[in-house]
Amino acid sequence: MRKPLIAGNWKMNMSMNEAKDLVVAIMGIADGTSDEVLVCPPSIHLGMLAAKAAGSDLKLGAQTMHQEDEGAFTGEISADMLKDYGITHCIIGHSERRKYFNETDESVNLKLKKALEKEIIPIVCVGETLEEKEEGKAESVLRRQITGAFMDISGEDASIVSVAYEPIWAIGTGRTAAPEDAQKTIEYIRGLLKEEYKNTVSEKIRILYGGSVKPSNIKDIMKQKDIDGVLVGGASLNNEHFKEIIEYK
Numbered sequence: 001m002r003k004p005l006i007a008g009n010w011k012m013n014m015s016m017n018e019a020k021d022l023v024v025a026i027m028g029i030a031d032g033t034s035d036e037v038l039v040c041p042p043s044i045h046l047g048m049l050a051a052k053a054a055g056s057d058l059k060l061g062a063q064t065m066h067q068e069d070e071g072a073f074t075g076e077i078s079a080d081m082l083k084d085y086g087i088t089h090c091i092i093g094h095s096e097r098r099k100y101f102n103e104t105d106e107s108v109n110l111k112l113k114k115a116l117e118k119e120i121i122p123i124v125c126v127g128e129t130l131e132e133k134e135e136g137k138a139e140s141v142l143r144r145q146i147t148g149a150f151m152d153i154s155g156e157d158a159s160i161v162s163v164a165y166e167p168i169w170a171i172g173t174g175r176t177a178a179p180e181d182a183q184k185t186i187e188y189i190r191g192l193l194k195e196e197y198k199n200t201v202s203e204k205i206r207i208l209y210g211g212s213v214k215p216s217n218i219k220d221i222m223k224q225k226d227i228d229g230v231l232v233g234g235a236s237l238n239n240e241h242f243k244e245i246i247e248y249k
């Protein structure tokens with residue numbers, strides 16, 4: 001049985017005070033659900049928010065981390081630094097990181113390995129662009145991203161990873177994949193994982209959907225059999241909207 005994960009990705013949003021208020025509001029809701037609830041704020045807020053959320057069921061994650069342990073990597077944050085503050089999860093290879101910060105399947109694989117070595121739960125993002133979708137290349141892109149990300153990762157480690165399928169044309173556009181189409185693609189991704197690993201592993205890996213998730217579509221998305229949760233951007237910044245999403249049942 002895969003436990004659903006409802007995750008918020010705040011991206012580069014929220015002042016210090018807004019971040020505190022939002023986490024306090026979400027903590028109460030997270031404590032009242034059997035699903036796992038996670039928020040990924042900008043890294044500068046993580047220490048402060050970890051102290052606020054201590055003792056609640058709300059989990060905190062980073063939006064990225066570096067693949068090296070330490071060193072001359074100006075502006076970067078290591079897995080050990082996240083661990084120091086009790087940060088349990090990290091988004092890896094979000095399409096915005098791939099697009100604006102030159103992350104590749106190779107660097108995603110290195111970050112994934114480092115996160116697993118340091119016992120941080122990774123959420124690896126994959127997804128095709130509109131152009132790739134229209135050219136019928138979505139499946140080959142996903143195959144490249146999944147095999148690249150999971151290269152040389154053992155089945156035991158892989159079973160800890162969550163994958164987020166985020167079609168790039170659905171991110172921040174208000175245009176969501178039809179839940180049945182998202183289900184088909186996520187079933188395809190689970191098939192790819194089955195090729196890499198045993199069934200027992202691929203059945204353990206959570207696969208989330210991301211891309212314009214909102215209160216009006218969460219129920220239909222979560223009804224799909226292979227969709228184990230959501231990665232929410234815009235709607236996770238609004239306490240009422242995120243509450244409705246968490247309470248989709």
Ligand code: PGA
Nearest residue numbers: 171172211212232233234
């Ligand atoms: P969105 O972002 O919900 O605003 O589309 C999702 C994401 O980028 O993770």
